[in-house]
Amino acid sequence: MGENNVIESSLSNRLMDMARFRHRLVHLYSTLDNKVVFSILIDNLQDIRDLAASVAKLL
Numbered sequence: 910m911g912e913n914n915v916i917e918s919s920l921s922n923r924l925m926d927m928a929r930f931r932h933r934l935v936h937l938y939s940t941l942d943n944k945v946v947f948s949i950l951i952d953n954l955q956d957i958r959d960l961a962a963s964v965a966k967l968l
Contacts, residue, residue, distance in 0.1 A: 916963045923956045 911921025930949060934941065 910963075915967065916960065920956060920959050920963070923953065924960060927953060927956065 910916045911918045916924075934946070
């Protein structure tokens with residue numbers, strides 16, 4: 910989406926980081942610190958809102 914200018918490249922990069930974390934969450938869940946997971950969710954919630962706003966503009 911970032912390569913096609915649907916979303917800003919900075920948002921695209923942050924979403925890719927979130928996807929990498931999701932992979933880690935799914936496959937290495939037993940080694941994760943719950944406080945870190947919670948912090949990441951809270952700190953990145955705006956990125957999800959930004960993605961939703963970008964998609965809404967397209968519709």
